[in-house]
Amino acid sequence: KQEVTQIPAALSVPEGENLVLNCSFTDSAIYNLQWFRQDPGKGLTSLLLIQSSQREQTSGRLNASLDKSSGRSTLYIAASQPGDSATYLCAVGAGANNLFFGTGTRLTVIP
Amino acid sequence: KAGVTQTPRYLIKTRGQQVTLSCSPISGHRSVSWYQQTPGQGLQFLFEYFSETQRNKGNFPGRFSGRQFSNSRSEMNVSTLELGDSALYLCASSTRGQGANEQYFGPGTRLTVT
Numbered sequence: 001k002q003e004v005t006q007i008p009a010a011l012s013v014p015e016g017e018n019l020v021l022n023c024s025f026t027d028s029a030i031y032n033l034q035w036f037r038q039d040p041g042k043g044l045t046s047l048l049l050i051q052s053s054q055r056e057q058t059s060g061r062l063n064a065s066l067d068k069s070s071g072r073s074t075l076y077i078a079a080s081q082p083g084d085s086a087t088y089l090c091a092v093g094a095g096a097n098n099l100f101f102g103t104g105t106r107l108t109v110i111p
Numbered sequence: 112k113a114g115v116t117q118t119p120r121y122l123i124k125t126r127g128q129q130v131t132l133s134c135s136p137i138s139g140h141r142s143v144s145w146y147q148q149t150p151g152q153g154l155q156f157l158f159e160y161f162s163e164t165q166r167n168k169g170n171f172p173g174r175f176s177g178r179q180f181s182n183s184r185s186e187m188n189v190s191t192l193e194l195g196d197s198a199l200y201l202c203a204s205s206t207r208g209q210g211a212n213e214q215y216f217g218p219g220t221r222l223t224v225t
Contacts, residue, residue, distance in 0.1 A: 034213065043115075043201055044216040089154070098144070098167050099203075099214060101154035 002027045004092055006102035013080055014110050021075040021105045023090035028068045031093040035064050035075050038087045038104070047088075048075070080109045113138065115204050115217035123223045129190040132220045136183050136204030143185040144214065145177060148199040160185055189222075197224045 003026040013019050023033070032051045036044040048057045048064040050073070056065040063076040073090055087106045091099040116135045124130050136143050145157040156169040160179035177187040183204075189196055199221050203214040 032213075036216070041199075041221070043117075043218040044203075046213060046215060049213045091154075093212075098156050098159060098169075099146075099154075100156075101146075103153050 002030075002092055002094055002100040004090060004100050004102040006088075006090060006105050008105060009103065010106040010108075012108040012110060015080060015082060017080050017109075018076070018078050019080055019107070021077070021088050021090075021107070023073040023075070023102050025071045025073075025092045025100070027092075027094075028071055029094075030068065033064075033066050033073050034091045034093065034099065035062075035073075036089045036091065038089060040087075044089065077107075080107075082109045082111050085109050115202060115215055117200075117202055117217040117220050119220060120218065121221045121223075123225060124192050125225055126192055126194060128192050129188065130192060130222060131186055131188045132200055132202075132222070134185045134187075134202035134204075134217060136185070136202075137215055140204035140206055140215075141183050142205045142207070142212070143179060143183065144203045144205075145185070145187050146201045146203065147171075148201060148219070149197075154201070157187065192224045194224050196222065198222060 005024050007022045034049045035047040050057045050066040061078040066073045087104045089104045091101045118133045142161045144159040148154045159167045163179045174190045179185045199219045201219045203216045205212040205214045
């Protein structure tokens with residue numbers, strides 16, 4: 001069974017800092033990997049989707065990389081802002097629209 | 112294009128009762144997946160429907176069931192509610208039926224069982 005782990009569980013940084021969130025998975029036979037953001041008590045907002053054949057995706061200040069062979073993905077956030085404060089979840093696509101989610105990283109950006 | 116909608120947004124039920132949650136996918140999306148989110152277990156997959164057929168099911172008891180209608184709207188039902196069923200229930204929709212595709216999530220239904 002696919003196991004997805006995210007480190008660190010919580011992160012607090014000053015505004016303007018660049019940061020990296022980590023995601024690891026145990027089974028490299030994946031279709032894709034998706035990064036989400038979740039605000040307290042809310043649903044999930046899709047940030048980036050990386051197909052299994054891709055190495056990275058970029059959207060604005062966000063860059064996600066994927067290394068299938070080592071079972072790792074990173075989400076890089078440049079020039080962090082207080083509005084980036086949220087829980088970030090990575091999810092591995094395993095077919096038939098079934099996503100295996102990590103435990104999340106709770107990010108706090110201090111003004 | 113409207114996003115995924117879920118109704119109701121909040122629900123309070125008593126142990127032993129049953130509940131039905133509704134999810135309307137993005138127009139044109141034929142796949143709907145359901146997830147349960149709790150502080151202890153995180154996000155867990157319940158089941159996925161495509162063209163009115165359940166294609167995949169997570170490791171949940173038979174009290175959890177679902178269905179999908181011809182317009183792709185989906186409902187999930189939980190019978191004989193237990194305190195541990197208190198959770199945020201999220202649905203997600205996506206386009207194609209083959210493989211794993213980008214999923215778009217609704218705002219969730221917060222179920223509290225007392």
